[in-house]
């Protein structure tokens with residue numbers, strides 16, 4: 217009975233008069249409510265003080281480089297190593313080359329199931345395409361590039377896989393139409409995680425569908441990371457064609473390799489993307505065709521980042537380069553190793569029957585019932601990776617013509633490096649700060665649906681590189697564009713500035729990306745988060761950006777209505 221009264225008091229949000237000291241109870245409730253966040257803040261402060269203490273002790277005992285190695289193993293950053301975190305070292309010391317960690321994911325594969333042979337081919341990175349090669353890699357220590365220089369061929373030129381392992385490429389039950397896309401490996405980056413740490417050597421244990429991707433990429437190099445440190449991250453599939461029994465599935469994977477190992481500092485090798493396609497039966501018992509490759513149709517297709525010294529981000533060097541070839545191809549469709557003849561005898565298909573010749577398999581022609589082009593499938597995967605592209609970003613000059621015609625405000629992003637191409641990031645210091653902001657901006661705010669809807673409805677969007685606008689500004693042939701560019705550059709601050717601009721070029725509102733992220737990007741353990749969460753479950757960056765856009769509309773109102 218007493219418990220009932222207490223519960224209903226809590227539900228009503230007002231103390232009942234049944235108690236003897238209603239005012240006192242109210243006071244206690246208020247104090248309790250206030251104490252909860254205070255206690256959490258206190259705890260967070262206490263934790264970070266302990267961590268700081270442990271970090272200092274670590275530095276004293278191990279020195280900077282020792283602490284760095286220690287941190288690279290300490291995946292939960294508590295400055296203690298658990299047996300799980302110590303595992304890579306144990307394996308190294310015990311001389312185990314391949315961790316036995318795939319067992320748990322690997323279902324017992326039917327020995328009668330079909331198998332296929334995969335071949336890996338690569339041509340090493342063309343060192344002369346790296347910008348650092350221009351000055352003869354001056355100032356680049358030899359050990360930094362050792363992993364890159366020594367990586368000339370795939371570690372496993374040929375491997376046998378079970379057809380069933382490729383079931384990871386099959387679509388989920390609710391995505392069975394041609395043109396459907398889905399996440400094979402979902403991206404896990406968001407405003408709270410930011411990005412994954414640079415100081416790691418061993419990939420985390422692959423789970424679920426990551427296992428086959430990890431195995432395939434391991435043919436090139438022993439240390440593939442199926443999940444990249446920065447966005448875009450993950451793998452997406454798209455049904456390009458379907459028949460009653462088969463799918464043709466295109467895929468796009470963002471993964472990277474760690475080329476260095478202890479004692480050298482990490483060197484990250486990040487191809488622009490891995491793409492390709494697989495033709496397989498709907499039950500994954502048969503793989504007709506498999507091809508995976510790094511596109512090489514651009515002059516630069518690999519990002520490289522390496523660390524100097526024992527700190528997470530302060531001494532990071534960046535370069536880009538050209539990788540002529542990196543691909544996997546199935547030698548032929550999957551076939552059963554053992555078959556039964558009419559009398560029920562088991563025959564090894566590689567050796568053949570009584571005649572002694574290997575068995576020849578004949579494959580039926582696949583007649584697609586419905587299909588889209590490879591280009592269309594690629595476009596759909598791109599939209600899945602970059603939802604911000606659902607809003608059209610026009611070229612600079614077009615955006616202002618359109619805004620003039622539609623009497624709209626221009627939402628203009630001016631940045632040092634590129635917004636949508638991993639391989640063309642800025643190659644200058646200070647890099648990590650910049651790269652982080654450009655990416656974080658794209659993968660959070662510009663993709664959230666309320667922002668997309670508002671941009672779509674009330675703005676014309678464009679983005680440009682500082683270099684492009686500087687060229688426009690200096691161009692005497694085009695005074696209108698030159699003036700627009702000059703007005704933009706006046707308001708620009710490194711690294712990324714978001715601006716709301718009248719069709720005639722006057723900037724009515726602007727915000728710098730670093731300032732914006734500092735305002736909004738709180739980690740979950742930060743004390744303030746509790747309050748912003750209690751104010752509603754909205755991502756703080758989304759509401760801040762919406763407010764920024766609305767303030768711009770408000771300021772522009774009088775002009776746009778004329």
Ligand SMILES: *[C@@H]1O[C@H](CO)[C@@H](O)[C@H](O)[C@H]1NC(C)=O
Nearest residue numbers: 606607668669670671672673
């Ligand atoms: C943008 O607006 C158009 C027309 O109003 C609509 O068809 C489209 O779905 C919208 N896109 C987004 C991302 O809201």
Ligand SMILES: *[C@@H]1O[C@H](CO)[C@@H](O)[C@H](O)[C@H]1NC(C)=O
Nearest residue numbers: 703718719720721722775778
């Ligand atoms: C653009 O138009 C607004 C209002 O019509 C005006 O105040 C502003 O000075 C103009 N800017 C330029 C650069 O002409």
